[in-house]
Amino acid sequence: MNIVREKLQGYKTYIVAAAGFITAIIGYTEGVLDEQGLGTALVAMILAMTMGAKLERAGN
Numbered sequence: 001m002n003i004v005r006e007k008l009q010g011y012k013t014y015i016v017a018a019a020g021f022i023t024a025i026i027g028y029t030e031g032v033l034d035e036q037g038l039g040t041a042l043v044a045m046i047l048a049m050t051m052g053a054k055l056e057r058a059g060n
Contacts, residue, residue, distance in 0.1 A: 012052075013048055013049060013051075013052025014049055016048070020045060020048075021041055023041075024037065024041030025038070
């Protein structure tokens, strides 16, 4: 179990960012978000993944 947890630790940022964007797409299709909100979610996802990758490199 610890091996799986260690492997997933490096992907946690990407998993959270993807889940947030999927939630934003669902919100857009349901009419809760407009195009601007969907674009903001996309930018936030890209920034989170970029920052996660930089932090991962800095830690190694």
